[in-house]
Amino acid sequence: MTAATKLTAPEAPVTSEGPAPVRIRGLSKTYRVGFFLNKQVKALQGLDLDIAPGQVYGLLGPNGAGKSTTIKILMGLVRASQGEALLFGESPDRPHVRRQVGFLPENPSLYEYLTGREFVTLAGRIFGLSGQELDQRVTRVLGEVGMGRASDLQIRRYSKGMVQRTALAQALISQPRLLVLDEPTSGLDPLGRRQMRDIILAEREKGTTILFCTHIISDVEALCDRVAVLVGGKRVQEGSVQELVSARTPSVELVVHGLPLEQLQALGFTYEHAQQLDSRVRLRVPDADAHRLLQAVIAQGGRVSSLQPARFSLEDLFLEAMQKAGGQTVGGEIQ
Numbered sequence: 001m002t003a004a005t006k007l008t009a010p011e012a013p014v015t016s017e018g019p020a021p022v023r024i025r026g027l028s029k030t031y032r033v034g035f036f037l038n039k040q041v042k043a044l045q046g047l048d049l050d051i052a053p054g055q056v057y058g059l060l061g062p063n064g065a066g067k068s069t070t071i072k073i074l075m076g077l078v079r080a081s082q083g084e085a086l087l088f089g090e091s092p093d094r095p096h097v098r099r100q101v102g103f104l105p106e107n108p109s110l111y112e113y114l115t116g117r118e119f120v121t122l123a124g125r126i127f128g129l130s131g132q133e134l135d136q137r138v139t140r141v142l143g144e145v146g147m148g149r150a151s152d153l154q155i156r157r158y159s160k161g162m163v164q165r166t167a168l169a170q171a172l173i174s175q176p177r178l179l180v181l182d183e184p185t186s187g188l189d190p191l192g193r194r195q196m197r198d199i200i201l202a203e204r205e206k207g208t209t210i211l212f213c214t215h216i217i218s219d220v221e222a223l224c225d226r227v228a229v230l231v232g233g234k235r236v237q238e239g240s241v242q243e244l245v246s247a248r249t250p251s252v253e254l255v256v257h258g259l260p261l262e263q264l265q266a267l268g269f270t271y272e273h274a275q276q277l278d279s280r281v282r283l284r285v286p287d288a289d290a291h292r293l294l295q296a297v298i299a300q301g302g303r304v305s306s307l308q309p310a311r312f313s314l315e316d317l318f319l320e321a322m323q324k325a326g327g328q329t330v331g332g333e334i335q
């Protein structure tokens with residue numbers, strides 16, 4: 001038995017609400033690739049992650065960072081090479097654990113000749129639902145995802161966004177304690193994205209724990225309690241969105257006219273950001289340097305048209321984390 005298939009973890013923390021919905025320790029995954037399977041892609045390298053009951057947790061990372069691999073291991077679709085991944089303190093393979101989880105895969109592929117209603121009904125039957133309760137739940141979840149009216153059309157006639165919404169309805173049909181969503185807003189129009197966000201927030205209100213992965217930073221900012229940033233299969237940042245964003249030293253953004261970027265760079269300040277915009281230059285410096293920079297710009301004959309506190313966003317943090325990861329931004333490590 002590999003470490004990944006351990007059925008129980010005696011050391012899994014048990015809170016008053018029971019074991020953590022998700023606990024990952026030292027998780028690694030190496031895929032074998034190449035014609036002779038003689039190359040390896042390190043998709044995950046020693047990942048640790050804990051998700052507490054009721055949390056909305058975002059896995060953020062560039063393409064190929066290992067987000068889907070993490071989710072597939074948690075859903076029992078891919079075997080880990082090392083480490084353990086537990087749901088509610090147990091192996092994801094156990095049927096009673098799986099019954100507590102709703103899963104929306106990336107690029108869901110549904111039975112095309114069924115209607116949306118038939119498909120979601122089938123999913124409900126697999127979860128052991130039947131009769132009036134099943135019919136009522138199907139109607140309710142289809143309504144929630146905005147598919148009430150189109151639910152009697154065959155899925156092969158659906159757009160990508162309609163398929164995504166129907167797949168979400170099947171994830172919700174069992175009223176799961178844990179919802180795992182792989183790129184939930186991909187393929188959705190702006191209205192669909194808003195609806196998806198509203199559904200996630202409504203599920204959170206009900207106390208559902210939610211793990212979702214994305215590279216859409218605004219979704220994480222709008223929805224998540226906590227976030228982990230993955231780059232090249234490693235966790236490079238983790239914390240509450242608020243903590244990560246506010247732990248930064250304050251900085252100030254200035255817009256300067258009348259001096260070229262090269263001249264400003266020669267002043268010897270360390271700029272967090274410097275960009276030439278037509279005849280203006282936008283600069284960002286630590287708060288402590290702002291006054292001296294202002295004086296230096298005026299002394300050189302420049303003019304400052306705007307000076308305001310810069311809002312450090314999750315996007316800055318994300319870009320910074322990718323830079324710190326040594327420029328490796330896309331895909332796992334290939335050997």
Ligand SMILES: Nc1ncnc2c1ncn2[C@@H]1O[C@H](COP(=O)(O)OP(=O)(O)OP(=O)(O)O)[C@@H](O)[C@H]1O
Nearest residue numbers: 031033041043062063064065066067068069331332
């Ligand atoms: N079945 C597979 N066989 C070989 N390599 C794979 C396989 N699945 C994923 N990989 C590789 O593992 C790495 C991580 O992929 P993964 O799909 O987990 O990343 P991701 O963060 O979900 O990316 P994206 O945002 O593009 O969906 C990538 O380098 C990818 O090429």
